[in-house]
Amino acid sequence: MAKMHVATTINGEPEEFLCEPHDSMLDLLRGALGLTGAKEGCGTGDCGACSIMLDGRLVCSCLMLAPEAEGRKIDTIEGMAQGETLHPLQQKFLEMAALQCGICTPGVLMASRALLERNPDPTETEVRFWLAGNLCRCTGYDKIVRAVLETAAEMRGAA
Amino acid sequence: MNVINNKWIGSRTIRPDGADKVTGRASYSADTSMPGMIWGKVLRSPHAHARIVSIDTSRAEAHPGVKAVVTAKDIVEFPLDKSVMLGIQDMRWMSRNVLAREKVLFHGHPVAAVAAMSERIAAEACKLIEVVYEVLPHVIEIEEAIKPDAPILHDFLSFEGKPSNIAGKLEHKLGDVEAGFAKADVVIERHFKTRPVHQGYIEPHSALVSVVDGKAVIWSSSQGQFMVRAMTSLLTGIPQSDIRAIPAEIGGGFGGKTIIYLEPVATILAKKTGRPVKMVMTRDEVMRATGPTSGSMSTVKIGATKDGKIVAAQGTFYLQAGALPGSPIRGAAGCAFAPYDIPNVHSTGFDVVSNRSKVAAYRAPGAPIGAYAAECVLDEVAEALGMDPLELRLKNAARQGTKAAHGPVFPVIGFVDTIEAAIAHPHYKTPLGKLQGRGVASGFWFNAGGESSAQVNITEDGNVAVTTGHPDIGGSRASIANITAELLGIDYKRVSVLIGDTATIGYSNLTGGSRVLFASAMVVTQSTEKVIKTLCERAAKIWKIDPEAVVWEDGEAKPAGENAGKFPALSLVDIAAKASETGGPIGAGVQQNTQGAEGGFATHVCDVEVDPELGIVRVLRYTSFQDVGRAVHPSYVEGQMQGGAAQGIGWALSEEYLYDKNGKVDNASFLDYRMPVCSDLPMLDAVMIEVPNPKHPQGVRGVGEVPLVPPLAAVANAVANALGKRFYSLPMSPPRVLEVLDGA
Ligand code: FES
Ligand code: FES
Numbered sequence: 001m002a003k004m005h006v007a008t009t010i011n012g013e014p015e016e017f018l019c020e021p022h023d024s025m026l027d028l029l030r031g032a033l034g035l036t037g038a039k040e041g042c043g044t045g046d047c048g049a050c051s052i053m054l055d056g057r058l059v060c061s062c063l064m065l066a067p068e069a070e071g072r073k074i075d076t077i078e079g080m081a082q083g084e085t086l087h088p089l090q091q092k093f094l095e096m097a098a099l100q101c102g103i104c105t106p107g108v109l110m111a112s113r114a115l116l117e118r119n120p121d122p123t124e125t126e127v128r129f130w131l132a133g134n135l136c137r138c139t140g141y142d143k144i145v146r147a148v149l150e151t152a153a154e155m156r157g158a159a
Numbered sequence: 160m161n162v163i164n165n166k167w168i169g170s171r172t173i174r175p176d177g178a179d180k181v182t183g184r185a186s187y188s189a190d191t192s193m194p195g196m197i198w199g200k201v202l203r204s205p206h207a208h209a210r211i212v213s214i215d216t217s218r219a220e221a222h223p224g225v226k227a228v229v230t231a232k233d234i235v236e237f238p239l240d241k242s243v244m245l246g247i248q249d250m251r252w253m254s255r256n257v258l259a260r261e262k263v264l265f266h267g268h269p270v271a272a273v274a275a276m277s278e279r280i281a282a283e284a285c286k287l288i289e290v291v292y293e294v295l296p297h298v299i300e301i302e303e304a305i306k307p308d309a310p311i312l313h314d315f316l317s318f319e320g321k322p323s324n325i326a327g328k329l330e331h332k333l334g335d336v337e338a339g340f341a342k343a344d345v346v347i348e349r350h351f352k353t354r355p356v357h358q359g360y361i362e363p364h365s366a367l368v369s370v371v372d373g374k375a376v377i378w379s380s381s382q383g384q385f386m387v388r389a390m391t392s393l394l395t396g397i398p399q400s401d402i403r404a405i406p407a408e409i410g411g412g413f414g415g416k417t418i419i420y421l422e423p424v425a426t427i428l429a430k431k432t433g434r435p436v437k438m439v440m441t442r443d444e445v446m447r448a449t450g451p452t453s454g455s456m457s458t459v460k461i462g463a464t465k466d467g468k469i470v471a472a473q474g475t476f477y478l479q480a481g482a483l484p485g486s487p488i489r490g491a492a493g494c495a496f497a498p499y500d501i502p503n504v505h506s507t508g509f510d511v512v513s514n515r516s517k518v519a520a521y522r523a524p525g526a527p528i529g530a531y532a533a534e535c536v537l538d539e540v541a542e543a544l545g546m547d548p549l550e551l552r553l554k555n556a557a558r559q560g561t562k563a564a565h566g567p568v569f570p571v572i573g574f575v576d577t578i579e580a581a582i583a584h585p586h587y588k589t590p591l592g593k594l595q596g597r598g599v600a601s602g603f604w605f606n607a608g609g610e611s612s613a614q615v616n617i618t619e620d621g622n623v624a625v626t627t628g629h630p631d632i633g634g635s636r637a638s639i640a641n642i643t644a645e646l647l648g649i650d651y652k653r654v655s656v657l658i659g660d661t662a663t664i665g666y667s668n669l670t671g672g673s674r675v676l677f678a679s680a681m682v683v684t685q686s687t688e689k690v691i692k693t694l695c696e697r698a699a700k701i702w703k704i705d706p707e708a709v710v711w712e713d714g715e716a717k718p719a720g721e722n723a724g725k726f727p728a729l730s731l732v733d734i735a736a737k738a739s740e741t742g743g744p745i746g747a748g749v750q751q752n753t754q755g756a757e758g759g760f761a762t763h764v765c766d767v768e769v770d771p772e773l774g775i776v777r778v779l780r781y782t783s784f785q786d787v788g789r790a791v792h793p794s795y796v797e798g799q800m801q802g803g804a805a806q807g808i809g810w811a812l813s814e815e816y817l818y819d820k821n822g823k824v825d826n827a828s829f830l831d832y833r834m835p836v837c838s839d840l841p842m843l844d845a846v847m848i849e850v851p852n853p854k855h856p857q858g859v860r861g862v863g864e865v866p867l868v869p870p871l872a873a874v875a876n877a878v879a880n881a882l883g884k885r886f887y888s889l890p891m892s893p894p895r896v897l898e899v900l901d902g903a
Binding site (some may be wrong): 030035036037038039040041042043044046047049076077078080081086090093094095096097099100101102103104105106109124125127128129131132133134135136137138139140141142143144145146 | 173174181182184358359362363409439442797805840
């Protein structure tokens with residue numbers, strides 16, 4: 001079968017690629033596009049390690065077909081920091097040790113940012129339910145939840 | 160012991176590998192690719208138990224895009240009658256786990272592997288391999304496997320003179336249990352079951368291997384690059400000197416990555432094809448064919464006198480090994496009663512094979528199983544005596560000088576401190592409501608030292624580069640940087656820490672056994688001390704005074720007192736700049752088989768609430784108290800405690816494998832194999848108690864594994880307290896809870 005041509009925007013830059021109709025967006029990101037920040041923990045939408053933003057909505061890129069990127073805007077973990085300047089969530093995760101092995105971290109950060117964009121003042125319960133789709137086996141979530149709450153407070157203070 | 164001014168040790172520094180991990184730059188094994196790389200895929204057994212009659216790979220080999228096919232005949236054969244040990248692993252079993260030889264022993268057992276131009280072609284070609292099986296009856300559960308008429312997995316195994324699925328037995332004895340029970344006023348005996356649970360690391364196994372001119376380079380997700388090199392060498396026949404194993408960043412292991420699966424297969428495929436070969440498991444493959452830890456069946460009997468003194472304890476622990484021998488019976492039988500000073504102990508472990516995937520280590524392997532049974536019975540003993548369960552533990556707690564049934568006499572330990580801290584903590588006094596309950600449990604783990612290597616180099620611009628040999632999963636680089644900065648008296652940011660590969664650093668044992676910081680801090684400390692000695696010598700040379708007359712203080716060489724002469728202090732930068740003139744590059748390495756990793760103890764307190772309509776048990780509060788020796792980087796010590804507690808809660812409440820009648824795992828996905836998610840848990844409080852290990856320069860004790868020992872019983876005791884009814888089987892999942900409640 002002929003490959004499909006897809007034109008899209010990734011982290012603010014125009015991007016084009018060829019793919020098979022059945023390729024997942026995660027495969028394309030990690031393969032041809034060389035953006036390996038999104039991880040494959042399951043490939044079935046259950047772990048959130050592959051989280052990206054599609055037109056401002058949080059999605060599992062393993063469940064998205066690559067051709068669906070046509071004409072859309074994609075944001076990945078690689079676009080979260082501004083050059084050397086980390087996003088406040090990234091900075092807080094480091095300061096509060098909200099990661100151990102770090103394999104879940106790109107997905108958790110993408111999901112946390114999506115939460116704070118919608119809800120700058122979440123309760124602990126709201127954070128926990130929002131992040132329920134992002135598995136972390138190392139931390140027991142404690143430091144992740146604290147880091148998200150703390151970042152939210154700081155960002156509100158700064159705003 | 161070193162004098163430590165505590166500027167960096169104990170401080171919550173930002174880990175050196177942190178920025179890479181929050182930006183997505185960090186390179187895990189599956190993130191790596193190579194020019195010309197092709198893909199490998201494994202064909203797995205569709206049967207739980209079958210003899211392999213024949214394998215025909217010709218159609219697969221002829222498939223367009225296929226480059227090579229391997230089966231067991233391509234790896235080194237280890238005859239069944241001769242054990243070849245590598246650490247605790249027997250290569251007879253390891254080789255047969257990597258590729259099935261005579262028989263397939265579980266659903267998902269690797270039978271062959273294909274390398275092809277794409278992962279899809281490799282998967283298609285796997286389907287073209289024709290395997291003729293003679294299907295045999297299978298057995299999954301322990302109680303079935305040890306019956307006299309059970310299907311026998313291995314005809315070379317026998318127990319008490321008869322063919323058996325019992326592959327081994329281990330016994331610890333202290334005193335005389337019968338005499339002990341005779342003195343007891345209260346004796347309680349109970350039977351328990353736990354299910355196998357998976358380590359659940361989020362990163363699937365993965366390997367990328369290139370073989371050029373007979374020399375292999377392996378990037379894989381592993382807890383030990385030297386283990387990867389040694390096992391791959393044994394299975395492929397390539398000498399260790401021709402294998403370079405590179406530790407990629409690792410996305411969790413918890414013990415499950417202390418053995419190999421893909422590495423030798425990818426190596427042989429790469430050798431056959433002359434191209435780099437990448438293999439990545441799917442989650443389904445991870446769940447079917449890697450890990451888990453054992454399921455178990457145990458009986459524990461404990462006797463105590465009226466005043467609460469435990470006089471005898473007896474335990475029998477049957478552990479599932481999976482399809483090939485080697486379950487962690489030592490952890491179950493050895494750790495169950497180790498926290499207590501009990502004069503009469505008899506503890507026995509049985510290793511049982513059945514048609515499940517071969518178990519792999521999981522955080523304090525075996526110990527949570529032993530502790531679950533022992534600590535639940537202790538709870539009932541406390542109840543029968545009308546004693547507070549922590550007071551009972553305190554009264555019987557092992558202390559310095561206590562002789563444990565598994566052998567050692569304990570040195571300075573902080574177990575009592577963990578219980579006292581728990582009793583004094585506000586958590587223990589928080590009022591409970593209806594259908595709420597509180598449980599406590601303690602636990603012990605051996606901890607390990609072992610081989611470790613380090614190199615500490617001063618860069619020409621006066622900074623520090625440290626290389627160690629244990630893969631860093633949870634922040635060990637940060638801790639090593641803290642220690643090096645402390646010893647040298649310089650800013651933490653001036654120390655970079657790298658994990659070397661097998662060609663760039665000396666042999667270092669696995670990241671396992673809670674050894675990493677204990678062992679690597681020891682060799683890094685000694686290396687740094689050598690470097691400091693050299694720095695003083697160089698300063699002496701510059702000043703033309705005796706090296707003995709120079710001291711190293713606050714990152715500078717200074718004359719030691721008035722008599723040494725008056726010279727302006729020389730910084731690391733000053734001395735590094737003159738290194739060539741004063742004798743050459745400055746650096747030192749130490750390689751050692753480290754000793755003195757003393758055991759670790761913890762006490763956990765858990766509050767739950769039970770929803771009687773839905774059968775859901777919710778953890779309301781959880782506090783861990785642990786003797787951590789010295790918290791070199793407190794955040795990552797807390798992280799170990801919290802992560803272990805969460806895994807234990809999962810083990811207790813929701814995780815288990817479900818098998819269908821054909822012996823196939825029915826829930827091989829994250830959705831159906833239910834690990835705790837963020838909304839399942841409360842904050843997990845971690846109280847670190849520092850009773851420094853006198854045998855370690857910084858007082859370090861292993862901290863990574865003990866956290867998984869007490870939670871099973873802590874949760875179970877909390878549920879019992881909430882319902883007034885006891886469960887003797889895990890997980891206490893909603894259907895089971897409803898069953899017990901309905902049986903009321
Ligand atoms: S890889 Fe997409 S949800 Fe797990
Ligand atoms: S930090 Fe390892 S899975 Fe989250």
